[in-house]
Structures are given as C-alpha cells and as structure tokens.
Amino acid sequence: MDTLLTTRSRKIAGLIALFLFFVAGMICSIAFGVTNISWRTILLSYTEFNGSQEHLIIQNARMPRAFIAAAAGASLAVAGALMQGITRNQLASPSLFGINAGAAFFIVVGSAFFGASGMSAFATLAFIGAAFTSILVYVLGSIGNDGLTPLKVTLAGAALTAFFSSLSLGVLLTGGQTFDQVLYWFVGSVAGRDMNIFSAAAPFTAIALIGALFLARHMNVLALGEDVAVGLGQKTIYIKLAAGIIIVLLAGGSVSMAGPIAFVGIIVPHLTRYLVGIDYRWIIPYCAVLGSILLLAADIGSRYILFPKEVPIGVMTAIIGVPFFVYIARKGGGTLNE
Amino acid sequence: MSSIQAKNLTLSYGQKAIFSNLDLQIPAGKITVFIGSNGCGKSTLLRSLARLMKPTEGSILLDGSQIAKLSSKEVARKLAILPQGPIAPEGLTVHQLVKQGRYPYQSWLQQWSHEDEKLVKKALEVTHMSELSNRSVDSLSGGQRQRAWIAMTLAQNTPTILLDEPTTYLDMTHQIEILDLLFDLNEQENRTIVMVLHDINLACRYAHHIVAVKNGRIHAQGEPGVIMNKQLIRDVFDMECQVTADPLFGTPLCIPHGKGRKLATPLNKAL
Numbered sequence: 259m260d261t262l263l264t265t266r267s268r269k270i271a272g273l274i275a276l277f278l279f280f281v282a283g284m285i286c287s288i289a290f291g292v293t294n295i296s297w298r299t300i301l302l303s304y305t306e307f308n309g310s311q312e313h314l315i316i317q318n319a320r321m322p323r324a325f326i327a328a329a330a331g332a333s334l335a336v337a338g339a340l341m342q343g344i345t346r347n348q349l350a351s352p353s354l355f356g357i358n359a360g361a362a363f364f365i366v367v368g369s370a371f372f373g374a375s376g377m378s379a380f381a382t383l384a385f386i387g388a389a390f391t392s393i394l395v396y397v398l399g400s401i402g403n404d405g406l407t408p409l410k411v412t413l414a415g416a417a418l419t420a421f422f423s424s425l426s427l428g429v430l431l432t433g434g435q436t437f438d439q440v441l442y443w444f445v446g447s448v449a450g451r452d453m454n455i456f457s458a459a460a461p462f463t464a465i466a467l468i469g470a471l472f473l474a475r476h477m478n479v480l481a482l483g484e485d486v487a488v489g490l491g492q493k494t495i496y497i498k499l500a501a502g503i504i505i506v507l508l509a510g511g512s513v514s515m516a517g518p519i520a521f522v523g524i525i526v527p528h529l530t531r532y533l534v535g536i537d538y539r540w541i542i543p544y545c546a547v548l549g550s551i552l553l554l555a556a557d558i559g560s561r562y563i564l565f566p567k568e569v570p571i572g573v574m575t576a577i578i579g580v581p582f583f584v585y586i587a588r589k590g591g592g593t594l595n596e
Numbered sequence: 597m598s599s600i601q602a603k604n605l606t607l608s609y610g611q612k613a614i615f616s617n618l619d620l621q622i623p624a625g626k627i628t629v630f631i632g633s634n635g636c637g638k639s640t641l642l643r644s645l646a647r648l649m650k651p652t653e654g655s656i657l658l659d660g661s662q663i664a665k666l667s668s669k670e671v672a673r674k675l676a677i678l679p680q681g682p683i684a685p686e687g688l689t690v691h692q693l694v695k696q697g698r699y700p701y702q703s704w705l706q707q708w709s710h711e712d713e714k715l716v717k718k719a720l721e722v723t724h725m726s727e728l729s730n731r732s733v734d735s736l737s738g739g740q741r742q743r744a745w746i747a748m749t750l751a752q753n754t755p756t757i758l759l760d761e762p763t764t765y766l767d768m769t770h771q772i773e774i775l776d777l778l779f780d781l782n783e784q785e786n787r788t789i790v791m792v793l794h795d796i797n798l799a800c801r802y803a804h805h806i807v808a809v810k811n812g813r814i815h816a817q818g819e820p821g822v823i824m825n826k827q828l829i830r831d832v833f834d835m836e837c838q839v840t841a842d843p844l845f846g847t848p849l850c851i852p853h854g855k856g857r858k859l860a861t862p863l864n865k866a867l
Contacts, residue, residue: 261687403610479699481688485648485679490752491672491700536687 261535269534276547280328283554287324288316290558292566322453327557327571328550329456329463330448330516331526333508335549336470338523339530339541340501340508343477345408348586351523352509355411356418358518360391361510362444363422366429369440380443381455381514388510391418396502406498446517446572448557459511466507467546473500474538481536519572521579522549528586598674598755598788599624600645604654607637607644614640615812617654622756622805627782627789629799632809633833638792639680639760641809645790646677646758672700676749680760680792684733690744691729694719697751719750723777739770746777757781759791763798771795775802796833800824800847808832824848 263269289300295312303313334352341350352358364387368374374383395418399411430437476497480487487494512519526549527541534540556574563569602620606613614637622628622645630638643649645656647663656663663671676697684693697719698712720726723743728736733744742762749757759778763771779802781787793799799806800820807817810832816823829837829850836853843849 475702478692479696481685482693482696483679483682485643485677486682488648488668489646489672489677489679489749490696491667491669493668531687536685537692 261531262533269540272533273543273547276544276551280547280550280554283551283558284324284328287327287554287558288320291315291320291561292568318452319449322451322456323448323557324554325453325456325460326451326515327448327553329460330512330519331522331549331551331553332467332546333463333512333549334519334522335526335530335545335552336467336542337505337508337512339527339538339545340470340473340477340505341523342527343481343538344406344498344501344505345411346481347408347412348528349524349583350412351521352505352513353419353518353520353523354415355395355505355509356391356415356422357388357506357509358513358520359419359422359426360394361385361387361513362518363387363426364390365440365443366426366437369437370429375439377443377451377455378458380439381451381458384517385459385510385514388513389506391422392502392506392509394418405495442570443517445570446519446575447570448516448553449568449571451515455515459515462507463511466504466511467542469500469504470508470542471539473497473504474542477501477538478536481538517572519553519575521575521583522552524586525575525579525582526552528582598659599657600675600756600788600790601657602641602645602654603657605644605651605656606653607640607649608652613652613812618812618814620807620814620817622788622790624788625782625786626804627778627802628791628805628807629803630790630792630807630809631794631796631799631832632815636809636832637812638807638809642758642760642790642792643677643679646675647671648677648679669700672752672754674754675756675758676752676754677758678745678749678760678762680764682745684741684744686732686734688733689730690720690725690733690736690747691716693733693744694725694729694747694751697748697753700752715753716751719747722750722781723747737770738766739773742766742770742774743777746774750781754787756788756790759789761792761794763793763795771798778802796824796829796850797842797848800849801842801845820848824850 263272289295289297293312293315295316299312300316303316307313307317338351341352341354342348345354361384364383365380368379368383374380395411395414396406398414400406402410430440476492479490479492480494480497484494526545530541530544530548534544553571556578557571560569560571560574600622602618605615605618607615630642632638640649644651647656647668650664658666658671658674694716698716701712720729723746725740725743725747728740733741736744746762763774766774775798778789778791782789803820805817806820806823808815808823808828815832816828825839826837829835837850838853840849840851841847
C-alpha cells in the first residue's frame with residue numbers, strides 16, 4: 259500500500275490544509291441553509307445579538323449543529339481508528355461494540371417506561387446506554403485465558419447488537435404508543451439540538467481526543483500483535499483498557515449528541531491510512547480533522563439534496579458509506595486473524 | 597551477558613499441565629536450541645522464558661531476579677523475543693518496524709534519541725536490510741521478512757534473543773541465511789541465542805547446547821555431539837534413524853529410516 263503523503267513535512271502541510279478546510283466547513287455550516295442570511299447579519303448575531311429570527315437561527319440552530327457535526331465526526335473517526343487497531347479488524351466501527359444498539363435500547367426503554375422525552379434526556383440516556391453496552395462487550399470479549407482477543411470482542415459486539423436491537427424493536431412494537439421522536443433519533447441527525455447538548459459532551463470528547471493522541475505511540479506497538487508488544491515491554495492490558503475507555507467516551511459522546519451515525523468510523527480511518535500510512539501518531543489527528551470535515555460536508559449536503567426539505571445526516575453517511583464498505587470488504591480488509 | 601534460569605516451573609493451559617516442576621539453565625553466550633516433536637511443549641517453554649506466558653508455579657530468573665517482579669520494559673531491555681510467525685500490519689515499512697524495537701527505551705520524556713537512531717541503523721546493516729528499509733514488510737519475500745523482524749529484535753539491543761521457529765516456512769537457502777545471521781550474532785557480539793527449531797540436523801550444526809523436550813519433560817540436554825544418537829531420536833521423535841557425521845562440519849546428521857527409492861546407478865564420484 260503506497261501512501262500519498264510520505265515525508266514528515268508533507269504530512270504537516272496536509273494537516274494544516276485540512277484544518278483550514280475544517281474551518282471553512284464550520285463557516286459554511288453556519289452560513290448556508292434553508293433560510294438565506296447575509297454575512298453581515300451572521301456577524302452581527304455574534305457582536306450585537308438582537309433576538310431576531312435570523313439571529314436565533316444562527317445562534318440556536320446552526321451554531322450547535324455545526325459544533326455537534328464537527329465533534330461527532332472527529333469522535334466517530336478516532337473511535338473507529340482505535341477500534342480497528344484493537345480488534346485488528348478493518349471493518350470495525352463503533353456499532354461493532356454494540357454502542358449504537360445499546361444507546362438506542364436505553365432511549366427506547368427510557369421513553370416507553372420512564373416518560374423520557376426531548377433531545378437532552380435522550381443524550382444522557384444514549385451516553386449511559388453506550389457506556390453500559392461497551393463495558394459489557396469488553397467484559398464478554400475478555401473472558402477466558404487469552405484475555406481480550408479480536409475475534410471474541412467482535413462476536414460479543416455482534417451478539418449484543420442483535421440482542422439490544424431485538425429488545426428495542428420489541429418494546430417499540432408492543433408499547434402501542436407512537437415514538438416519533440425516538441424514530442427520528444434512530445436515524446442519526448445533528449439538527450434540532452441546542453448548545454447544551456454539545457457543551458455537556460464536549461469536555462469528555464476533548465479529554466478523549468487528547469488521550470488518543472497520547473496513546474498513538476503505544477497503538478503502533480500493539481499493532482504488531484499481542485506477543486510482539488509484550489515482548490517489547492508493553493503492558494498490553496493497560497493499553498487496551500485505555501483505548502477502550504477512550505472509545506466509550508468518543509463513541510458514547512457522539513451517539514448522545516447526534517444519534518447513531520454510521521460509516522464515518524469506517525470510512526475516515528481508511529481514507530486516513532491511504533493518506534498518511536499506518537502510524538497512529540498521524541492517523542489520530544488526521545482522523546479527527548477528516549471526520550469533522552466529512553460530517554460537516556454531509557450535513558451541509560443534507561440541507562440541499564431535497565431542498566427545501568432536509569435529509570437526516572445518518573441517511574447521507576449511509577449513502578456514501580455502503581459502496582465504500584463493500585469496496586473494503588472486497589479488498590479483504592475484514593480478516594480477523596491477521 | 598545475562599543468565600536465564602527456570603526454577604521449579606509449572607506451565608499449564610487451563611487445567612492441563614504442560615510442564616511440571618521443571619528446572620533449566622540456559623548457558624550464557626551460547627546458542628541453545630529446543631527440539632522435540634509437534635506439540636511437545638518446546639514453544640510453550642520458550643514463551644514462558646520470555647514472560648509471554650505466566651507459570652502456574654515456580655519462576656523464571658533473569659540475572660538472578662524473578663522475571664515476574666521486574667518491570668516489563670526492564671525485561672525488554674535484557675531479553676528480546678521473536679514469536680512464531682509474526683505479522684506486520686499492511687503498509688508498515690521495514691524502517692518503521694525496526695524502530696519499534698526501541699520502544700522499551702522510550703518514555704514520556706525520552707522520545708527518540710541519537711542512540712536509538714544509531715542502533716536502528718546498525719540493526720538494519722547487520723541483517724542486510726538497509727537497502728530495503730523503505731519497502732513495506734508485506735511486500736518482502738519470506739526470508740527478507742524474517743530478517744526485518746530479527747532486525748527489530750536487534751534494535752532492542754539485548755544480550756539475549758529468543759526466537760520461536762525462526763526458519764519455519766522458509767526455503768533452504770533462507771533457512772541457512774537466517775541461521776548464519778544468528779550464528780554471527782553469537783560469535784561476534786557474544787549474544788545468547790535461544791530458539792526452537794524443527795530441523796534436527798540444522799539444530800546440531802548451529803547449537804552449542806541442545807534441549808530435547810518430550811511430553812512436558814526435558815528428555816536430554818547437552819552438546820549435540822554428546823547427546824545426539826539413535827536412541828535419543830527414537831525416544832523423542834518416535835522415529836528410527838541412523839546418525840552419521842555431517843561431511844562438512846562433523847556434527848551429528850540424522851538420516852531417517854522409513855521408505856525410499858534405492859538408486860539404480862551409483863552416484864557420480866565427481867558430485
């Protein structure tokens with residue numbers, strides 16, 4: 259596999275260029291939408307907020323939307339890269355750890371039996387559900403003498419995903435109520451959330467992203483295989499545990515902010531490896547920026563594809579993601595025992 | 597030079613004991629080879645010496661201290677292990693792989709030093725991998741790939757190197773190439789080499805010390821010329837053979853019985 263950016267200086271330049279793209283994406287996400295708002299009004303909404311409808315759209319709808327898209331994209335991409343490293347399975351992504359199914363299940367149960375409603379309540383439930391399920395997957399995947407193995411964790415994730423999905427559907431079907439809100443959440447979207455949802459998740463996301471950067475060097479060693487890593491003096495159990503916690507924070511934070519958004523966790527790490535190779539010290543920052551750009555772009559696109567109606571972002575990423583997924587699978591990236 | 601010793605070692609998978617109460621001293625500065633039939637436990641024993649497997653009882657002593665009580669990085673600065681059939685991630689270059697050998701010397705404060713760079717360069721030179729250092733490991737031939745991994749263990753700069761079947765799946769040329777490399781490392785740098793080999797004749801040719809393992813016991817150990825005979829092969833491998841002297845080195849050469857075609861015309865003397 260030849261990478262595009264071979265030298266250190268090119269990689270740095272690439273990262274800076276992507277960061278500028280990211281900033282441009284943020285600005286576009288705030289500037290463009292169904293309601294046409296002038297640049298001057300946008301600026302004024304920051305400097306001299308007057309409570310007009312246009313200012314409200316910028317501050318209460320588009321701002322949180324842009325920040326959530328960026329944070330969720332970065333989180334999903336970095337979580338995906340770490341998962342693919344830990345499981346040595348190139349098709350791994352947050353849904354593999356049962357994170358989305360667990361989050362969905364908690365929301366369904368919360369709204370069916372405990373009257374939870376509204377995006378803030380859903381965000382909390384989703385995070386708890388994601389954390390609970392991934393811990394369960396982690397524990398199930400670690401049972402036995404050989405500890406956490408790629409195959410066991412994949413099986414545990416698949417089993418729990420099926421289990422929680424069935425339970426969720428069961429509750430939805432027998433509940434007899436309509437769960438419009440819940441169904442809307444199921445698709446994954448960054449629209450209709452307020453800034454509080456972002457602010458609640460942001461500290462966890464930030465800590466986890468910084469943690470991932472520190473973990474990068476150790477991930478490089480773990481990628482050589484368990485035995486080699488132990489031989490080089492790595493306490494692999496701690497590295498896997500740290501990676502697991504970071505994955506939970508990132509994927510849990512993302513699902514709580516934006517619902518289950520598929521494929522970003524698979525596409526972006528692959529794109530990144532194509533650009534910078536397999537050194538996690540580059541993969542992590544590139545994934546963060548590229549993931550943000552992808553979700554920002556998908557979200558902006560979702561406003562125009564059926565204009566003036568909006569397509570949920572989860573549908574957008576699936577449309578891009580499925581052909582990509584098939585392509586990777588055909589390349590043979592799914593081998594577990596590599 | 598460092599010493600490795602197993603004391604009262606019991607190794608088991610689940611409930612099943614592989615070795616019980618085993619004592620073993622690895623001679624320092626020598627090449628030691630474990631031989632034995634498939635599944636006899638020789639790889640398990642080697643892995644336990646490198647703390648890849650925890651003993652249920654007893655201990656491994658590295659320079660007199662219990663390996664389990666030393667920090668894992670400290671062990672990695674004294675002893676390198678090349679596991680059986682390691683697989684590099686797709687796209688990893690030889691240079692990137694060899695650099696990982698410096699992991700036990702790095703910390704938050706100490707990242708990449710001049711010393712690290714020097715030892716990586718030397719490891720590449722010794723294994724004749726310098727020219728291939730920018731190639732990705734998965735694009736190399738089997739022998740080159742194995743040399744790249746050995747270069748990684750050399751970059752660890754340890755007095756002792758353990759290798760689990762370093763020649764498996766290699767053709768004869770590459771087997772000799774790898775073993776010659778290890779031979780030189782022992783001769784020129786006085787490193788202690790411990791490895792598992794399947795080929796008894798190559799084991800006899802390269803080893804100072806042979807450890808013959810059978811059913812979780814050490815059946816015999818010593819210099820190849822002293823311990824190797826028909827009876828040992830019969831006991832350890834359950835095979836009849838004739839032992840003669842290797843025409844090149846005079847080391848024991850086992851010729852198995854079993855079936856075979858007799859030549860109609862005698863071999864040309866000039867051969």
